[in-house]
Amino acid sequence: MGETRDIEREAGVNSDSSATTSTAASSNANILFDNNHPDAPIRDAAGTRSQDAQDLADEANSSPPTPRFIQDETSWKRFKWVPYPVRRWIKATVKWTKGPAVPRRFRIKPLFPQVQQFPIVLLDKYLPNKLHRAIVVLLLYAVWILSFAFVLKNGQSVSEIAEWGRLVKIGCGSTYWIPGNGCGLDGIDCRPFDDGGFPFRCPGNCGSYQVLNPYAVGDQEVIYKPLVVGGPPADGDGPAIYRGDSFICGSAIHAGVISDATGGCGVVRLVGLQSNYNSTKRNGITSVPFDSYFPLSFTFEPDIKCSSRDPRWSLLAISVVFTTVFSLCVSHPGLFFFTEFNGLFWTVGLAMDTPNYTDLASLFSRELGLYLPAMFVAWVMYDKMGIRRTLKGLTAHIEKTIFWLGGAWVGSLTNYTFDFIPIQRLTGHDIHQQPGARAALAIIVIILTLIVVFQIWFFRQEARLRSHLKLYGLFAIGLIICLVLPNLNLRIHHYILALLLLPGTSLQTRPSLLFQGLLLGLFINGIARWGFDPILQTALALRGDAPMQSPLPVINEPEIVNNQSITFSWEEPPTPLYDGISVLVNDVERFRTYFDDSNSTPGGSAGKDGGNAITTNVTWTRPSGLATEPEYFRFAWVSGGSRGDYTKAGRWDGGSDWTEMKAGPSLKVRDQVSRVDPGMEMAREVMVDLRKRGV
Secondary structure, eight states: OHHHHHHHHHHHHHHHHHHHHHHHHHHHHHHHTOTTSTTOOOOOTTSSOOHHHHHHHHTTTTSOOOOHHHHHHHHTGGGTTSOHHHHHHHHHHHHHHTOOSSOOOOOOOOSSHHHHTHHHHHHHHHOOSHHHHHHHHHHHHHHHHHHHHHHHHHHHOOOEETTTEEOEEOOTTOOSSOTTTTTOGGGGGGOOOEEEEEEEEEOSOGGGOOOSSOEEETTEEEOSSOOOBEESOTTSOSOOEEETTSOHHHHHHHHTSSBTTTBEEEEEEEEOOEEEEOOOEETTEEOBOEEEEESOEEEEOSSOOOOOOOTHHHHHHHHHHHHHHHHHHOOOHHHHHHHHHHHHHHHIIIIISOOOOSSHHHHHHHHHHHHHHHHHHHHHHHHHSSHHHHHTTOOOHHHIIIIIIHHHHHHHTHHHHTTTSSOSSOSHHHHHHSTTHHHHHHHHHHHHHHHHHHHHHHHHHTTOHHHHHHHHHHHHHHHHHHHHSTTOEEOOOHHHHHHHHGGGGOSOSHHHHHHHHHHHHHHHHHHHHHOOOOSEEOHHHHHTTSOOOOOOOOBOOOEEETTTEEEEEBOOOSSTTOOEEEEEETTEEEEEEETTOOOOOTTEEEEEETTTTEEEEEEEEOOTTOTTOOEEEEEEEEETTEEOOOBOOEEEOSSSOEEOOOSSBOOOOOSSOSSOOHHHHHHHHHHHHHHHTTO
16 A cells, blocks of 8 residues: 555656646747747747647757748748838738728617607508508609609690790700701701791700810810800890800800700791801800801890790609608618619609700600619619618618718719819810819819728728728729720720729718718719710720811912902822812801812812812802901811811901911811701701791
């Protein structure tokens, strides 16, 4: 027994000694693996030792660990050219993007929750059955659609004006003189120039309709303002007279015939050739002066009684009321989102920002064609781009209405809410030529940068920053590819900008509600008004009617005979592709002369080289009765049926003085009229019918 106790005691002593040794070894290993030491080896992020670290711990007494900086060198062996401090910053940044160890999920805690949830409590109390709620929702839809359709239809109904007949609906940019050279040589396709007229009806907000590329009026170039040339006489005695290529609706606002806010109706009468168009500022529009003559002018019949008001504001009020009711009373994110999306889309497309159209059926058909693909994109935005995440479980219904729905309405009405920003199109050409555009763009970029930094902080707190950085990295790669594609230009449209930025709002915070609503409204405005325009466009499509930088004719010093005629000659074209020349006189094409043809016009003649039978000059004879009026001449090369850029205007003062045109191109006239204004086509038919009836 005594021996047994001695053995057990000895074993216990040995055991304690082993434990002590093991503890000491562990302590030494822990000292060796102290991460606070600058040369300590790197341990895994979870705080547990990897197999390599365990092996090092087992050999702690025989071999020292690899210092941290040596392990860093090993992990960056392919990027040794990167300086060590830079590597440290990169690693720290990558680690920072991971976010906190315990992510935080942001949720909006409603202010005054009992007030914000009061409509939901009432529904739970009086309509606990889901079927009953569904019936109420359908009834609200029906009331909304019927009231909207009734007001829209009633607004489209037009009265007749005694002796003039039914009103013709025209757009804000409608002109009787077809843009460019659409009226043909001597304006023959726009005749008659006088003894005619028609009743018209304009929508609201036409005072902000502007020309987006330089438009030549004599030796002036009008841009970023309404094209209204003329007005009341300088002495104020007589009716307002406007040049034939002026916007009819803008001129009617300037003359006080209709209101800019609500539109209106009236009767336009053609008064033929007029001269000395005066410039005045009236009703928020400053008209453009022109000190010469133009073959077609118009005025407005006084004291015309007609009733026509644009229904857009009534339709907006109806939609705002119903969308607000749904926002306050609906907690399901899907029902809320798709209801609001539909309300905004159809209100913008049918009332607030419509294209030119002649009848309601054609407008509805166009919007329906855009609606189906837009709904698919709406589902993608809701289910895949974060809108569901933002709206799910949101109980702050008043704040949702103010921030999300209010932002959506502001974004969808950009033609009103952001009209003060001097950026019409997000292209390099427009930004450089539009006054104030670069400063406005700089301010917008600064604001967006601050918002991005703000959102990055929230995403990091939710440990979702890395995934979104990867997504936006893919976006950046895609945009770079679009930028380097040959013969194509990147165009960031309304809806593209909204889709790019929308994933960055997938947070349930008050700022994200506002940003998300604004972007959704921006998407709706872009699609409902302009459609799914391509993100890549050719230079010709982007240019429109802007100068295309083609070669310009070099005109020799003209010959003036008896102050009645002027003869122009030119140097040879730079390439045989140009086989003719076009000449504008006071912005009307008077000559379209081919070098191997002797065609001439009533206003002048074309001279030929007898030996080679090549046209070498044109002669313009001043019309009788206009001996004192100055005249403006512009020239462009012709290649087959197409024309290049016109020169800037040279001025003949009616005597012996000739003012040479300045360098550079002026307005580039389209080779063809790309889109015929349907309203003006109908107006011409109405005018022909009125002339047959002797009105």
